[in-house]
Amino acid sequence: MSLSLAFHGAAECVTGSCALVETGEARFLVDCGLFQGSKSLKALNHDAFPFDVSSIDAVFLTHAHIDHSGLLPKLVRAGYRNPIYATRATRDLCEVMLADAAEIQEGDVAHLNRRQQRRGLDQVEPIYTVADVAPTLRLFRTVKFGERIEPLPGVAARWWPAGHLLGAASIEVVVTQADGPVRLLFSGDLGSGRQPLLPTPDGPVGVDHVILESTYGDRERQDLTAEARRDVLAEEMRQAKAAGGPLLMPTFAVGRAQDLILDLLAVMREAPELATDIFLDSPLAIEATDVFLRRGWNVEADKNPYLELRSAPRLHYLMRPQESDGLERLRDWHIILAGSGMCDAGRIRRHLKRLLWRRETTVLITGFQAAGTLGRVLLEGRRSVRIQGDDVRVNGRIRQMDAYSAHADANGLVAWLKARAPVAGKVFLVHGEPEAREGLKPRLVAAGFDERQLLTPTLDEVFALTATAASIVDASRRMVPGAAGKPDWRNSRAELLGAFNEALQGAPDDATREALIARLKEALTLPVRA
Template sequence: MNITFHGAAGTVTGSQHLVEVNGRKIMLDCGLFQGKRKEAFERNRHECCPAGEIDCLVLSHAHIDHSGRIPCLVKNGFDGNIFCTSATRDLCEVMLMDSAFIQEKDVEFVNRRRHKKGQRLFEPLYTRGDVTRAMQQFIGIGYNRRHQLLPGIHLTLVDAGHMLGSAHVLLDIDDNQTGRQRRLVFSGDIGRPGIPIIRDPVPITDGADILIMESTYGNRLHPPYPESEREMERIVNDTVKRGGSLLIPAFAVGRTQQLVYTLHKLHSNGRIPDLPIFVDSPLATRTTDIFRLHLELYDADVREFLLTDDDNDPFGFGRLQYTMAVAQSKALNSLKVPAIIISASGMLEGGRILHHLRNRISDSRNTILITGWQAPNTLGRRLVEGEQTVRIYGEEYPLRARVETLTGFSGHADREGLLAFVRNMNNRPRHTFVVHGEEESSASLAQALRDELNLDNVIVPEPLQSFPL
């Protein structure tokens, strides 16, 4: 067996790991690299595995840093099956279409400038037509349903509790080279118990021989979710008292739905004022519809809420509006009363959120609330780090709005949750690879696995590094 780390090694984005065993090649995830635009542009085009050599792909969940290069893989010749949960398949259909649309528009904008300068024109990484072809290769399977992936290799998906449809990937392999059965576990993104909407992550009590695990928050702890709910209440009320609006950049899938559900509860219980709330993201609106289709994946708290709530919809209530049309989005910039606006993208790297930010960032009455991890070199990271002047669409704006950060809404396990994921294994892994984290987070978690859980052979792989096992 050989494992090569083509992405999310030494960084959080671009998850992509290649497992070679019994003469077959299995890819785990195929995500977009996110970061500096020029670097991301190059890496997303040139750091994909040889597509025609891959037998099949297993996708842990739909977030774009795990799924976003799948159409590129298909475009380059991959014709195998893509295995994931049904909810992940449904989410990918809208998310990858949205990704393709953005890429087409971005390339169209850049090419107008390049054409005037007589420079070579770019092509998008993939188009909506490529997405349509890729979706025909998806196969949705249920949690805990053992499925033969290839001869001698069986796949089981276990609820990871990170977002709708997310999974831990279990590969039970009859290894021809060693003559032994080996279990490889790929954690995907490990969720947190007690966060709203989705169920808690399911532990892998049987353990693993080989473990590939994420480390996004490998050196940090989250406050308990109820504490973050109270902080949300405080931030809303303080902003309204100043006569300002609350602007929340949020990932369209998962985070937006959590925020809407939390605001719904706060509004229903009279804990925040009766003010207009807008979700200004077409992708978030479409993915929320998919959330409504998968009630079977909700946790007990949401099911109980549905029994008592007059609106009978965790993602919809009287003061909440979903805006789709561009004219509706533009009209929000003329609001003269306090409001809450939730919009994508979550790292402020594109989308409608930038228009709202440009309109509100220099007004001290307003608040910008960051609720998710911000990649290095993104506008969101610069705000979190306290830059006083930021560039939006080529123009500089002074930061006068208040910036608040809430990590309690994170769908990622923190340091203790990551250690608990391994601690719950009756059979501890012989080989552990720590991925999907910034260098400091990955190194800290790797050391804790050695010191606190006495694991041997804990490695933080470098990009494109291979390991024969």
């Protein structure tokens, strides 16, 4: 098998992006990302890599988001010492993102170990620590958009603007084989092409195989201008203020936070009655903002639009935990942006824990929420959630605004792929939940692609490639096919416990409560108290 492609992440799910390419002469990864979502999926972050780390010759990185870069320090901790190729902006963002991810892991593990100790359970180790980040950064080698490099024998690569995030790229890879070259194109995460501060996604024409993200493959979004988007945001702010409490915005720290703040400030200039204090409660977002101030020059606008974030009187940066804790004293109308965007880590969980039960609270979700995450559970309408071991009643308003997504929708994905045609071989649909991938297929067929070209790999599936064909190679899998993109039994348990507690609290009397408990014990074959 001279050329193969394995999907060790972002297959059946939208996180953990990691593809392994073997050429016969070299082995390299495209991305090495953190899994997010259900606890079963996140558990893969702690497992050994499903490949021999010592055999990897290079890593090609599409962009800095943690689901694409977040396991690089783990790779280095496992012995990797070869180059990591990325654009300069991606490297600069990884410097702050990977350090933040390590600090969050250390903090979360310390919190978990206290609970484990109280329960008499074994202690756990973080996936990696802050000490692993500096050696990782030393391995980065920066590349320029459009520059062709030959990092490995028989392998050439070129980075194309993806329009998803500052520095984000699609990566074209040409592998020289005995019977001729094979051209692969990894889309990475593609932007909508409508974000005013990011370039239009681009790429080469006429490739052999395309590895295409499909996050929003089953849906189309309203095409809003920047002005219309701010109008929608203004209405959400107006309703949140009328509710009488804070507007809490779970925020992806890199890209989303900066764009949201620019629009919040613009709305406040246009509608002074909505003006209030904005608290950016995310050390990562604050440090990433510095990268945007240095690297955010927009060629089309001939300016750096992020310079406004350097000194805005209403904007407050909260770096220290005690500053974050101080927000507990605030009441009435104010705005808090905190990470993480899917509500699964970071300071957002503490704010949700203390604010969700209040009816005057508004939570505005502006990004994709993977299956099994707390953000997804809130959007699904759950009335009780479990946060850091505690049950929390959801009385606040849960709102969603999709206009800020940095991902192309179904129409954008189809348009980008059509512009790459002809595609001689296969189109691998990755980085999407099952419904999204299946929803994208008929759209691509309608656009002229052969249904037989469209493949939906499962986690850890391996394909042998020629210039025009791909055949499945048997591989051991870490999860049952179909499980990666779905909530797991832990999500079901949390839902059951929440519903049970609600039923107990809503029961008219103690006799009814005892009867409910007896029925549950009977179902579990536990002894029922006389």
